[in-house]
Amino acid sequence: MAQPTHPAAELDGRPVTDEALLATALTGYGHFTTMRVTADHRVRGLDRHLARLARDCRVLFGTETDPAVIRRYVCRALERNAGVITPGDEVMVRVSLVAPELEVVRPAATTEPRVLVTVRPAPDARPAPLRVRTARYRRELPEVKHSSLLGALHARRAAQLDGWDDVLFVGTDGRVTEGATWNVGFVRNGTVTWPSGEALAGITAELVRRQEPGISAPVDPAELGSYEAGFATNAGFGVRPLAAVDAVRFDPGHPVLDRLHRSYLAVPAQPL
Structure with a gap:
């Protein structure tokens, strides 16, 4: 089966709109973590990835993350993209907390970050030096x-x-x-x-x-x-x-x- 050229993306559990991506691209304000997910949906250091998102969210947005919500969005993205990833393959999942509504002039205004999840095929686990x-x-x-x-x-x-x-x-x-x-x-x-x-x-x-x-x-x-x-x-x-x-x-x-x-x-x- 052909591999996707670009990562499949979802925002808060729904397909990403062009408007949301454009708004996020205009500021680049946000943070992320990237995980290698096994075929049976497991991650080494998952607890540390979730802790990183929580820590960085407090620094950049002054608010808390909900690990259960993030895990649900990741699982949903994996399920929806199962048809474009070869069965049995590992994938890379990037979880980004972004702010499409953030105003460049007033970034201090209250902004609730949103969860952007992208899925793409994982690279070779033993690449060349x-x-x-x-x-x-x-x-x-x-x-x-x-x-x-x-x-x-x-x-x-x-x-x-x-x-x-x-x-x-x-x-x-x-x-x-x-x-x-x-x-x-x-x-x-x-x-x-x-x-x-x-x-x-x-x-x-x-x-x-x-x-x-x-x-x-x-x-x-x-x-x-x-x-x-x-x-x-x-x-x-x-x-x-x-x-x-x-x-x-x-x-x-x-x-x-x-x-x-x-x-x-x-x-x-x-x-x-």
Whole structure:
């Protein structure tokens, strides 16, 4: 069966209208979380995804989310799109809290966020190792998974135009922080180092760190050559090896990376 070219979308459990999408696109104000959903509708770290939505909603909208409502909308979207996703396939579900009625002139006016759910086929769970280059960049409100992706995607696009797969950010203090849409870790002498600094605390990284705590420490780009391996984490691919950062090459077959991947897969998936 043909895969959909674009994500199927629903707003508050109903098909999205052009007017609602247009209003949301004009401001870009909102936040989201992205989950890999198994064929039997389970998600690793579902409780953490719902907690993230609740936390970020308080920051951006000053209101509370209802986890039961969000779960109901996600299940409804999965059921309605069962015919366009090959049976047995995993899918990516993005849950966004958006504000089509938000006024640019008066964003402080009371606005009730609405739930936008999109469903698309999941990518390969074991993609090829990444070759990335570093770039100076700090996301706005780095602790929030907000919808403003302009800076991150522009940096990713520039890196890809120059022949790289992706981009790794270096913060204002000159230390490694995160990838464009992923967290990062490095391996030295069998120990995982998670860069400290201003970055989004990803759900996948959190789940991996529960199994493999490692250490949290500043990572200087000039010292990357002292690590044997590096990896990216996000909900789409779990744990993905880094082949290179700038001129530094890593071992994508390092045994610790396989251990991290297996540790992530061992995390029980929670039912929607």
